[in-house]
Amino acid sequence: MSFVNESNPTDALRAVFRRHASGVSVITMNDNAGAPVGFTATSMTSLGANPPLASFNVASGASSWSAMNTADYVAIHTLGVENIELAKKMAAAHELRFADDDWTRGAHNLPIFSDASAILIAKVREIHSVESNAVVIVEIQEGLIGDEADALIYHQRAYKATGATLE
Amino acid sequence: MSFVNESNPTDALRAVFRRHASGVSVITMNDNAGAPVGFTATSMTSLGANPPLASFNVASGASSWSAMNTADYVAIHTLGVENIELAKKMAAAHELRFADDDWTRGAHNLPIFSDASAILIAKVREIHSVESNAVVIVEIQEGLIGDEADALIYHQRAYKATGATLE
Numbered sequence: 001m002s003f004v005n006e007s008n009p010t011d012a013l014r015a016v017f018r019r020h021a022s023g024v025s026v027i028t029m030n031d032n033a034g035a036p037v038g039f040t041a042t043s044m045t046s047l048g049a050n051p052p053l054a055s056f057n058v059a060s061g062a063s064s065w066s067a068m069n070t071a072d073y074v075a076i077h078t079l080g081v082e083n084i085e086l087a088k089k090m091a092a093a094h095e096l097r098f099a100d101d102d103w104t105r106g107a108h109n110l111p112i113f114s115d116a117s118a119i120l121i122a123k124v125r126e127i128h129s130v131e132s133n134a135v136v137i138v139e140i141q142e143g144l145i146g147d148e149a150d151a152l153i154y155h156q157r158a159y160k161a162t163g164a165t166l167e
Numbered sequence: 168m169s170f171v172n173e174s175n176p177t178d179a180l181r182a183v184f185r186r187h188a189s190g191v192s193v194i195t196m197n198d199n200a201g202a203p204v205g206f207t208a209t210s211m212t213s214l215g216a217n218p219p220l221a222s223f224n225v226a227s228g229a230s231s232w233s234a235m236n237t238a239d240y241v242a243i244h245t246l247g248v249e250n251i252e253l254a255k256k257m258a259a260a261h262e263l264r265f266a267d268d269d270w271t272r273g274a275h276n277l278p279i280f281s282d283a284s285a286i287l288i289a290k291v292r293e294i295h296s297v298e299s300n301a302v303v304i305v306e307i308q309e310g311l312i313g314d315e316a317d318a319l320i321y322h323q324r325a326y327k328a329t330g331a332t333l334e
Contacts, residue, residue: 002313004312005312009219009307010216010218010219012309013216013219016285016312020245023188043213043222050177050299051177051298053298053300054180057222117186120179120180128293128304130215131218132215133220135295135302137295137302140179142172142173142174142176143179145171152188155190164328
């Protein structure tokens with residue numbers, strides 16, 4: 001393969017992440033007043049199984065940031081291909097994210113979207129701010145496991161299905 | 168959807184991450200003696216574009232850990248479906264990872280697999296240890312951008328292609 005050198009580091013990051021695929025999650029919590037807050041995340045990943053930890057990233061300019069910074073618990077929803085509308089809604093105008101009848105209250109009064117393929121209830125453990133973003137580290141408390149689902153992918157700025165298994 | 172409650176938190180994490188898909192990267196560096204070290208990662212994600220940052224996770228029991236803990240620079244390779252053998256090799260026996268002729272030396276003397284779809288050269292900025300894992304935060308310096316490629320996915324403990332675009 002022949003490469004094009006991209007010496008501008010921001011342009012390099014953007015070009016490379018267009019080639020990188022991510023799974024899609026929705027993370028919810030409550031703000032100080034108990035109102036539901038949430039967002040679509042493509043950064044959620046495991047950070048070890050013993051103890052069970054996960055991490056995800058949040059921009060400190062995001063509408064969810066002040067709630068994230070004070071929340072004790074979050075619900076992490078893993079999305080399947082049938083959840084594409086939920087993924088879009090939770091990445092769009094924040095005042096419409098909880099306007100529909102598709103959520104209820106679960107453990108720790110957390111907002112729960114019960115169409116997700118699986119949900120983790122987790123305690124916020126550490127938040128590391130780095131420039132205008134933060135890495136949030138949470139410890140899993142319990143899970144709500146739905147049926148096996150074809151995972152929803154974000155790639156080249158589009159939502160996609162998971163493709164064929166490769167050998 | 169009806170959920171099964173999984174009250175064991177480690178089992179909950181495992182069940183949920185089987186439903187979660189990830190993009191696949193290979194991260195390389197040099198150890199203290201200048202020998203190449205690298206591993207397959209499914210945790211690599213963007214942490215903002217200004218300045219351009221990325222993060223990934225490493226287990227402190229991993230064969231790459233001591234090199235990771237001292238490395239100043241890393242090369243992050245984004246993998247396409249044609250790189251499945253590289254993904255498998257860099258997740259298998261560490262003494263075989265650089266045994267083939269598929270790598271060269273690049274910027275900062277970093278090991279470079281030139282079959283990857285794109286490569287970021289990055290400076291290690293922070294390492295946050297959490298239990299037996301660590302979150303590594305790096306700042307992008309430049310990129311090597313290959314042709315557009317169908318991204319390689321890891322899902323349900325298997326490598327998969329990226330599927331159809333959804334509307």
